[in-house]
Amino acid sequence: MELASAHPALKAFMCGSLSGTCSTLLFQPLDLVKTRLQTLQSSAKPGAPKAGMFAVFISVIRKENFFSLWKGVSPSFVRCIPGVGIYFSTFYSLKQHFLLDREPNAAEAVFLGVGARTVAGVCMLPFTVIKTRFESGHFNYVSVGGAIRSMYNTEGIRSLFSGLTATMLRDAPFSGIYVMVYSQTKRLLPQDVTLSVYAPLVNFSCGMVAGVMASMVTQPADVVKTYIQVSPSHQSTANAMRSIYREHGMCGFFRGAVPRSLRRTLMAAMAWTVYEQLMAKMGLKS
Secondary structure (H helix, E strand, C coil), X not given: CCHHHCCHHHHHHHHHHHHHHHHHHHHHXXXXXXXXXXXXXXXXXXXXXXXXXXXXXXXXXXXXXXXXXXXXXXHHHHHHHHHHHHHHXXXXXXXXXXCCXXXXXXXXXXXXXXXXXXXXXXXXXXXXXXXXXXXXXXXXXXXHHHHHHHHHHHHCHHHHHCCHHHHHHHHHHHHHHHXXXXXXXXXXXXXXXXCCCCHHHHHHHHHHHHHHHHHHHHXXXXXXXXXXXXXXXXXXXXXXXHHHHHHHCHHHHHCCHHHHHHHHHHHHHHHHHHHHHHHHHCCCCC
């Protein structure tokens, strides 16, 4: 089947997958550092000195090597390439079904973002768990397939879906807030700017603003998700929240906020920019 004759939802999937590939490869080191910071926190004793983002960067390079900053990129690709494709194809389908060609208002934008992320998040959760474990440095997995077999044989099928509640509490609000701020910010700009040769720069800038806001709001849920997924005990979301607060206070819920905000903001901004440009070239509105 030629691309030109493909279903619009399939085109959206392909555009999303390509945008996810680019952004994942570029920003994987930031995700690894974020996970290491949060993992160090979960295993640190109360009152122990806290490592910073740059200290973790240098530590990974010195103790391992430069390319270890991309540890976990394989499960990231397995997760993000189809995951971002599922996200954008679901987003496109929901928008076409409920809004036709009309641009969403703020509430509709939140609905589209939450709906698309919920579908993609549930579908790709096992690879999210594996990616987190790869990045933590606490597990000696060699491949994605080997990680799946090891987790299934030693911990059961439940381990592949650990942190589902925390993941949804992080990803669904992130996407809802992101799409709302992104779409409404673009609506405030003159149409001759958003449709000009500067459109990619406009899209990226709006994505940066949306990403920062969404990242900070959902940071606590990301810490809880990591805490659960690197722990073989599979504690509940409520127990994980109590443990983090008891051991580290409110500051513990914002551990790794800087690298995560940088990575999520840049990754989302690039993904949406590439996606919108590709969709425009195919004659489709996102």
